[in-house]
Amino acid sequence: MNKEKNFQGYLHDKGLKSTRQRDDIASYFLQQDKHFTVEELYNEIKKSDPQIGYATVYRTLKLLVDAELAVECQFSDGLTRFEPVHKGKHHDHLICLKCGKIIEFENDKIEQLQLEVAREQNFELTNHKCVLYGYCSRCKE
């Protein structure tokens, strides 16, 4: 696995240690293609490691974010969600205010325009978040 190698490399570069818990969490998380709240991920990991601690999940996710293998997403329910970074492509979110459904989308033109805005303001862009709220096809009656 490429990403897992990246994680191992990250740990090594930072003088951090590879542990069973960290590796299990990172391995599971990086293979997924969806959002996780900390609780959701904690519950998944717990299935194969009932001893895992909540704090360890938090800490490992923080490392993954720092390693740029994960990003944080704040929607509007007060929970922080994490999702694995799929190299090269970035996606944004469309959220249904009624059923909570989350749809991901990519739009290169929007990305381009954002770069342009940053350039106008003389900003060096590192990342961005774009969230659209509304009602999905089923919930808008």
Place this chain on the structure above:
Amino acid sequence: MNKEKNFQGYLHDKGLKSTRQRDDIASYFLQQDKHFTVEELYNEIKKSDPQIGYATVYRTLKLLVDAELAVECQFSDGLTRFEPVHKGKHHDHLICLKCGKIIEFENDKIEQLQLEVAREQNFELTNHKCVLYGYCSRCKE
């Protein structure tokens, strides 16, 4: 003041009462053109009403959001910020990761593309948030 009338109308329509505290908070807030954390607004209101309660500020902001006279913004520092809605125009944010500076920008093309994305997914859009993170002209060395 137009917006204050809207707020009075909102209260009336909902069967809520107009109170000195509510009116003072709404009046002050709606005349501003910037973000407030709850604490910031609380401190401002306290200058003219030292008895004001923290909870009342929270409650009034919630009403303003429900009345669509304010919007919540979640950046990445765990604090919720509120800003008055300036009818017709919407703006997004550019945030410096080092100094915390917040720049507002408007970009009609981005807005248009977002509408297009929503249409493709058959979503009925109500609002959206777009936040760009990076380093401002001074902080990128």
Place this chain on the structure above:
DNA sequence: AACGAAATTGATATTCATTATCAATATGAG
């Protein structure tokens, strides 16, 4: 292979933003 300094874990306590509670008070329709 074993040692040992340093990092990690996980249970628990703590912090801090936000929300709920509730007795006292204020509002406004009739």
Place this chain on the structure above:
DNA sequence: CTCATATTGATAATGAATATCAATTTCGTT
């Protein structure tokens, strides 16, 4: 003016995220 009802504000409660710390694990070095 009255009175049912909403509101206020002090305080307690909630809940997500972080800090603490003793016990354990890791890994570079012997």
